[in-house]
Amino acid sequence: MRVVMFGYQTWGHRTLQALLDSEHDVVAVITHPKSDHAYEKIWSDSVADLATEHQVPVLLANRMDIAEVTGLLDEVKPDIIVANNWRTWIPPEIYNYPRYGTLNIHDSLLPKYTGFSPLIWALINDEQEVGLTAHLMDEELDAGPIVMQKAIPVGPQDTTTDLFHRTIDLIAPVTVEALNLIATGKTDWTVQDRSQASFFHKRAAEDSRIHWTWSAEFIERFVRAQPDPYPNAFCFFKGERIRILKASVSQACYGGTPGRVFIKEGDGIVIVAGPNAHTGREKGLVVERVRLDDGTELDAGEFFVKMGGYLTSHP
16 A cells, blocks of 8 residues: 655654565655654654655654645555544644545554553553554544554563563554555444544643652552653752652551652662551552762652651652
């Protein structure tokens, strides 16, 4: 099939590479210009550079100019559009243009986790598996019929970075196998159960702030969900921002006020946590490694040289 690809960052790059390696013919690529947004500088392999290396025409666009894009589609006459990590609205005049429509590759097991940063939110929410969905685009975001899904399990120590590397390897088989199914003329795809859908916004600095009234189990996942190279989970100690790089749930239960720097346990320092910390029946968070604003990294025992004081959500 003749394919036009819409994509951005490493997700789009892997999709384009899979298409170039397949029997399908990539006739044009549309991608976004580089961005300084914190989450768009991560995993930022260039779709434009890869297309140019393979002599594929490239159009750069932040938002969709319908006349410009339909003019391109009139010229190259695609059978299908394939999209992965296209960051702005695609109108029906575009996604319905090819005879097979538009195949979107989304890094969640739809209908859950539509929108932005699904791996981060899935790990925070203790999902037991994550994966990729190839679906046909319609008028509602990430809501069209599912052509194919592939899943991987989430381990108890996995970080979002771990899950990224495993799910990114699914892009090639999901994309190519889905295209091959569509090319057979098959049309009986799986309709999404929209009662199970959840939609997440683009992340910002506020989304990495720790609140110590959360359970230790939740905060531990919150930390694992934001490892390098993502912006890390953070809080404050004596007015200084600290980023928590590694943490675990305490063995014992600890009581008091959430955020209290309490006692040594194992390889770290226990911070009292939880909505019912005052009962003494909540686990604490064992902070094991931190990073300061100047980039200095310390084991928690080096940073918290004395017990006492409080970690807070704000200075």
